[in-house]
Amino acid sequence: MGLNLLKNTVLFKITIGILFIVLACGNGRKSEVGSLKLEVESDSTEVENSEIIVGANRVEKYLPLLKGKHVGIVANQTSVIFEEKTEMEMKPHPSLSGQYGTFIISTSIHEHLVDSLLNSNINITKVFSPEHGFRGKADAGAHVEDGVDKKTGLPIFSLHGKNKKPTTEQLKDLDIVVFDIQDVGVRFYTYISTLHYVMEACAEQNIPVLVLDRPNPNGSYIDGPTLEKEHSSFLGMHPIPLVHGMTIGEYAQMINGEGWLANKVKADLTVIPVKNYSRDMTYSLPIRPSPNLPNDQSILLYPSLGLFEGTTINAGRGTEFQFQRYGAPYLDTMNYKFSYTPKANFGSKYPKHKGEVCYGEDLSEVKVERKFTLTYIIEAYKSYAGYSNKDKWEFFNTENFTKHAGTKKLQKQIESGKTEIEIKKTWESDLESFKKMREPYLIYNGR
Incomplete structure (x- = not known):
C-alpha cells in the first residue's frame, strides 16, 4: 500500500516511465x-x-x-x-521513431x-x-x-x-x-x-x-x-x-x-x-482535512491566519483561497493593493464581509516557512488603528479572539503596539516548560 499522493520529500517519487519505490522495514x-x-x-x-x-x-x-x-x-x-494501483501501457517512445516502450503508470486510490x-x-x-x-x-x-x-x-x-x-x-x-x-x-x-x-x-x-x-x-x-x-x-x-x-x-x-x-x-x-x-x-x-483548508499552503498558514477568526478580518473564507489571503473593507489601500470579494461557497455560507470588497494581502503564491508569525495580524491592526471610521467595526471580537489565543494578554500586547519579537519573548518560558x-x-x- 502506498501514499504516492503525498508530496513528501521523503516519499517515493512517481514519474511516468519508471516508478522507484524504496521500502524500509524495522523490527517492532x-x-x-x-x-x-x-x-x-x-x-x-x-x-x-x-x-x-x-x-x-x-x-x-x-x-x-x-x-x-x-x-x-x-x-x-x-x-x-x-492503496497503490499500477498499470502498464505500451506507448511510442518519445525519442525513438517507431519504437514502443513500456510505461508504468502509478496512481494512488x-x-x-x-x-x-x-x-x-x-x-x-x-x-x-x-x-x-x-x-x-x-x-x-x-x-x-x-x-x-x-x-x-x-x-x-x-x-x-x-x-x-x-x-x-x-x-x-x-x-x-x-x-x-x-x-x-x-x-x-x-x-x-x-x-x-x-x-x-x-x-x-x-x-x-x-x-x-x-x-x-x-x-x-x-x-x-x-x-x-x-x-x-x-x-x-x-x-x-x-x-x-x-x-x-x-x-x-x-x-x-x-x-x-x-x-x-x-x-x-x-x-x-x-x-x-x-x-x-x-x-x-x-485530502483536505476540513472545507476551508484546501491545500498545503492553507495548512501552513493556518496557525498564523487562524487568529483572524477572532477579529473582523476575513481570512479568505468565501473564496477558493481560504487561509491564503486576508482582508477587510477598511484596510489601507495605500499599503494593501490586493482586493477580493467574499461570496457564499462550499464551507462558508456566511463569510465575513460577504459581498463587500476587501483590501488585504494575497499569500497564495508566497513561499511559506514552517513557522507561526504575528506579522499579518499586527500589520492589519496598525492599518485598522489608522482608519478614520473605526466606529463601524471593532477589530477584535474579544471573547472569540481570547478563545483562539488562549489568553487575554495577546490582544492587549497587539493593541499596545508591541513588536512580534517583544511578544514572543513573553512566551519563551512557557514553551520550554511545555x-x-x-x-x-x-x-x-x-x-
Missing part, C-alpha cells in the same frame, strides 16, 4: 507508557529513505484487535486507507476506513463524526445533526451537535472505539477536543480506544501563547501552545498521562504509529 518492539500500548519501530529503520505508512494502512497491527467485537468509529473524510473494515468482516455498529461531519462538508462551527450513512446504512452520531461528548447511550454495546482523523497540529483546530471527549467517555464506560495515527503537517515546531486554564473552551481545552508539534496519537497519550480527563480517569489507549515518520519531515495531505512536559509522550524523532 512493544513499549508501554502509562496505559498506552504502542508499537515502536526499531531505531535502525532508514526513515529518510522510506515511505510513510499511516496508522490506518497498518491493518495487520490492529485488525486482530477488532475481530469479533462491536466496533465504533470516530471518523471523517480523511479516515482512509491508501483510497478507501474509507469504514468501508475497508466492513469488507474485512469487522462488525462496525456506529460511526461518530467531528466538526464538519462524517463526509467533511459542514461549515466551521456549524451544528451537525445525527444521521445515517447512505453508503453503509450505519447510524452516525454527531459530536458537534447536541453533544460534543459521546453519551452513555451512544456508547452502549460497544467493545472498542477507533479514532482516525487527520489533524493539523493547531490548538484551536477542534479535532483534538473531540479526541479528549471520546477518550473521557470511553474511560468512564471502560471501553478501549484505538488511535490510528497520522503525521502532523505542522509538526516540526512549537510556538504561540499557552492556553490559560480560565480560557478553556472547545477551541482549546488544555494548557498547550497554539502550535504544539505533536501527532494526534502523541497528543492522546499526553491527555492520558497528564490527567486531563474528568476525575483523572485514564483511557485504555492503544496507538498504531505512523511508520517511517519523523516530525521534521514535510507532509502533504492528499517541551519538557510533552517529552514522555513523543513517539517519533525530530524537534
